[in-house]
Amino acid sequence: MIYDRVALIGLGLIASSMAHAMRAHGLAGTIVGHARSAETREAARQIGFVDEVFATAAETVQGADLVVLCVPVGAMGQVAAEIGPHLKPGATVTDVGSVKQAVIAAVAPHLPAGVHFVPGHPIAGTEHSGPYSGFAGLFRNRWWLLTPLPGGDPAATAQLRALCEAIGANVDEMEAEHHDLVLAVTSHTPHLIAYTMVGVADDLARVTDSEVVQYSAAGFRDFTRIAASDPTMWRDVFLTNKDATLEILGRFTEELFALQRAIRTGDGEMLFDYFTRTRAIRRGIIEAGQDTAAPDFGRSKAGR
Amino acid sequence: MIYDRVALIGLGLIASSMAHAMRAHGLAGTIVGHARSAETREAARQIGFVDEVFATAAETVQGADLVVLCVPVGAMGQVAAEIGPHLKPGATVTDVGSVKQAVIAAVAPHLPAGVHFVPGHPIAGTEHSGPYSGFAGLFRNRWWLLTPLPGGDPAATAQLRALCEAIGANVDEMEAEHHDLVLAVTSHTPHLIAYTMVGVADDLARVTDSEVVQYSAAGFRDFTRIAASDPTMWRDVFLTNKDATLEILGRFTEELFALQRAIRTGDGEMLFDYFTRTRAIRRGIIEAGQDTAAPDFGRSKAGR
CATH class of the missing domain: 1.10.3660.10 (6-phosphogluconate dehydrogenase C-terminal like domain)
Structure with missing residues (x-):
């Protein structure tokens, strides 16, 4: 087990695949999730790839050791503002957006001191989307690029890297730019x-x-x-x-x-x-x- | 049978596939061929997809009812000049080049009156080339575009079209430009x-x-x-x-x-x-x- 409690914000292809993969490999104690759409939340409950689904992002991140932002790049800032006050001290926050500098600019200002932000980008996907499209093997042999911030905590990055590798990805670190x-x-x-x-x-x-x-x-x-x-x-x-x-x-x-x-x-x-x-x-x-x-x-x- | 005697000039992917397909469907009485390279000629003999292989294009076209130019676009003019004097009166000449106006300009001047030139372009291919790469199904459900010349013989075009369709292609006619x-x-x-x-x-x-x-x-x-x-x-x-x-x-x-x-x-x-x-x-x-x-x-x- 790499994280006790993982919170997924957004429950589409990437989040559902991460949940399936973490479960398949026993990498998380508890997995909880939130989606803005009630329909998606209900689908996630039906499929059962998370242990609990919450109606708000704020509730979802409470007590989580890892928070993964799986929403569109344009929505990252808003979500960060919402969850910022509710994050557990020492928690790690990551994201899965295709662009990194803009996400960092939108998210970082909302995170309190003592929370570790490690931006990420899994280069993986299919032509399908939504909670029903996920599968545990999505990240196998695909690249997962991490762009840790200067002065960030190396231990937080190493732990996230271990998770990505455990679900099959090849991880590399580089600057966001x-x-x-x-x-x-x-x-x-x-x-x-x-x-x-x-x-x-x-x-x-x-x-x-x-x-x-x-x-x-x-x-x-x-x-x-x-x-x-x-x-x-x-x-x-x-x-x-x-x-x-x-x-x-x-x-x-x-x-x-x-x-x-x-x-x-x-x-x-x-x-x-x-x-x-x-x-x-x-x-x-x-x-x-x-x-x-x-x-x-x-x-x-x-x-x- | 659509043609008594077919001559293929150039013996790569397209020509060998045409030969296989014509044989499979009994569309030609005799199929003969020529390639500039001795190695390709020998390969064609070994594979046996033509009845006879000649060392020159001039010999190959003698007595042929259909001559198919399967050489690179840049080589069409030279081949036409070589075979022009040896073509049987009433024969049809076609080609398989990806560009049509330039081929017409290079080939047409070398063909004697009484020979029907019907330019063509099968939109078919694989990543492989050469005489060993051919197969009878290459043209199945692929487009074969014909660009008959103004004033040309409709019967010659119809006969060639029948051949293309018999080996599985969808044929359409349009102006070369x-x-x-x-x-x-x-x-x-x-x-x-x-x-x-x-x-x-x-x-x-x-x-x-x-x-x-x-x-x-x-x-x-x-x-x-x-x-x-x-x-x-x-x-x-x-x-x-x-x-x-x-x-x-x-x-x-x-x-x-x-x-x-x-x-x-x-x-x-x-x-x-x-x-x-x-x-x-x-x-x-x-x-x-x-x-x-x-x-x-x-x-x-x-x-x-």
Whole structure:
């Protein structure tokens, strides 16, 4: 057992999966939860993945050793303000948001001295959401990034890390600013680009009577899948990870214009060299995957 | 049987799959083939998917009722020049290139009067290539677009269409210029964008010691797969479908800048509305797939 009492605020895919996983591995003495929606609370009671469901976040966190904020990034600040006065001294608070600097700015001011805030981001998910979508294996071999605050308590971080690893995740620690930049490259900007390309196609599709959808080749079909992600979540991501996304977008358009110029001028050598270089990245991912057999994409565990 | 004698020029994935499929359905009396590489010719003999392999394209096409050009787009013109004088009067010539206007410009001038040229493009493929990669089911429920020339022989087109349909493809006819625009949207521009994003990530990856690859989330991982495509083939596509690609790229950057401005100014409503609109396209694809059970993405067969 790693924590005596764990409180989950928000009871969707991530929270319900954490509850299932903690139970499966005997990592928490008692698990309690709260969701803003009465329907979600009732579903959580029916499924039974927590020991008790409370109607308010304030009640939920009382006496908890670990509080996990599993609400949308835009709602973190409000929840923190609500639970702040009710947190147990010495408790650890973490979150599961896709953006870290904005969450820290919204949450940290509301937490009293003596409570340890260790922001986190499990890079895990499925196309489903809600309390019925959770399963114990969601985090297995997925990354869980922690962005501890400068001057924070190393013991609190170590304990949270032990929990994440016990439910199957690979944990890494980094600064919040760095996290937001890496995610801007690997996730946020690709999503924006996919949304854009699908939007362009949509305009053309109206002209050509859905031919674009009919003949959607591999490239476009992958883009539509990415661009089908939840609009609310992604709006919040772009609004809260604005600086990093704009920086990567700037680099992207710079490179795109270079390739566009090569097409216009017929510079086949430049195109060939560029495409050869990008192909190597994919090979690196595949080879790393083959080396480790687990989907951790080249992460060497030797140095940990 | 649809053709007495079929000649395949180039013996890679598409040609070998066509041979397997024609044999499986008894669609050709005799199938002969040629590849520029002696190694590929020997492999084709070993596998035995054609009745005879010739060392030159000129010998191969002699007496053939259907000649299929299965070589890279950049090599089509040279092959056409070589076989032109040896084609049987009344024969049909087709090709399988991803770009149609450039192939027509390269091939048509070399074909004698009395030979019917019906350009084509099967939207089918796998990550594998070469004579060993072919299989009879490659074209099943995939699109095969034909772009007959104005004033061409409708009977020649109908016969080729019958062959494509007999090996499982859904056939549609359109103008070559329109084909190149639709493919620029659904395939060519998405590939260029994916190449670009992976290139940007590669730059950053060097700085951050491969973190970008390690933490590659769904968006980026899909991009790396697209960007792993064959550099030679894609160089040729962009150089030969230059006008349509540049037009779509222009629309793309226009839209991207609008989204970028919305992020910069914090216009969450604009972002939410845009993402909601693009999500609907994906739903359309999925719903269409559910309706028909076959992967034809919304193609209504009622009107055919």
